[in-house]
Amino acid sequence: MPIRFTKMHGIGNDFVVVDWREDAGHVPSAARIARLSHRRTGIGFDQLLSIEPARDPSCAFYYGIWNADGTPSGQCGNGVRCVAAWLDREGAIPRHVPVRLESPSGPVVVQVTGEGMVTVDMGEPVFDPARVPLDRPAQATYTLDVDGDEVTVGAVSMGNPHAVVFVDDIDDPRVDRLGPRLTVHPAFPAGVNVGFVQRLGPDHLRLRVHERGSGWTQACGTGACAAAAVAHALGLAGARVNVDLPGGRLAIDWNGPGQPLWMTGPAAFVFEGEV
Numbered sequence: 001m002p003i004r005f006t007k008m009h010g011i012g013n014d015f016v017v018v019d020w021r022e023d024a025g026h027v028p029s030a031a032r033i034a035r036l037s038h039r040r041t042g043i044g045f046d047q048l049l050s051i052e053p054a055r056d057p058s059c060a061f062y063y064g065i066w067n068a069d070g071t072p073s074g075q076c077g078n079g080v081r082c083v084a085a086w087l088d089r090e091g092a093i094p095r096h097v098p099v100r101l102e103s104p105s106g107p108v109v110v111q112v113t114g115e116g117m118v119t120v121d122m123g124e125p126v127f128d129p130a131r132v133p134l135d136r137p138a139q140a141t142y143t144l145d146v147d148g149d150e151v152t153v154g155a156v157s158m159g160n161p162h163a164v165v166f167v168d169d170i171d172d173p174r175v176d177r178l179g180p181r182l183t184v185h186p187a188f189p190a191g192v193n194v195g196f197v198q199r200l201g202p203d204h205l206r207l208r209v210h211e212r213g214s215g216w217t218q219a220c221g222t223g224a225c226a227a228a229a230v231a232h233a234l235g236l237a238g239a240r241v242n243v244d245l246p247g248g249r250l251a252i253d254w255n256g257p258g259q260p261l262w263m264t265g266p267a268a269f270v271f272e273g274e275v
Ligand SMILES: N[C@@H](CCC[C@H](N)C(=O)O)C(=O)O
Pocket: 013, 046, 047, 065, 067, 072, 073, 074, 075, 076, 077, 078, 079, 160, 161, 193, 211, 212, 213, 214, 217, 219, 220, 221, 222, 223
């Protein structure tokens, strides 16, 4: 069955967006998604995003998320900005007005603030390890054995699981080795997105993310939220943090426990296609 799609990206984290508002339920198999995501023999993307009718009547639309290997995810920060920009281009949601969208992990609130700029209320970061999920009793940080290497991580759910590792230099080759190994560490039974954070100051972080199901990406929106939330919880960051990823910058605002976390950044259209 042919699939019409829009290729988009959020600071280099790239997506195929499919419109299933009239036609929900035609999820391609994991094997087909993996074939389509291939960068030489397919379209090439980090995630496939569907736009569908909302199941929750308080939300305008539902969006589904699948990684490049075909596995589903509960949340995608760069993806939800692209979904909002796509709905804005269709005239399906109003501008400058908060709109509730339903993700697989629950509602978020998007606001298209200008051409291609979107702010999202991502909800409150969840540090309870049982809900990340992380198979350890609750602590501020966790020390994990990664093939004989001791690695200290913060853990948080942003609707999907994140491990956050502070390093002196995100370009250190040790980071390249640790990313893929930590993503499949058995302490995280559902796998984990792993963010390596270099702290430049209380309001400025550098970040690289090895994503569960997609590998190293140019940017990870929920990864930026997780990095800022863990830094804030450890007293290493304030309420407003600029997070620089290989593909660009996101602004994260979080006032701490009991408060929602906000992410602001761009969303861009690349091309339309059918496969
Ligand atoms: N690129 C994303 C996260 C996509 C899902 C992730 N790989 C997972 O499996 O949870 C983002 O921008 O947040």
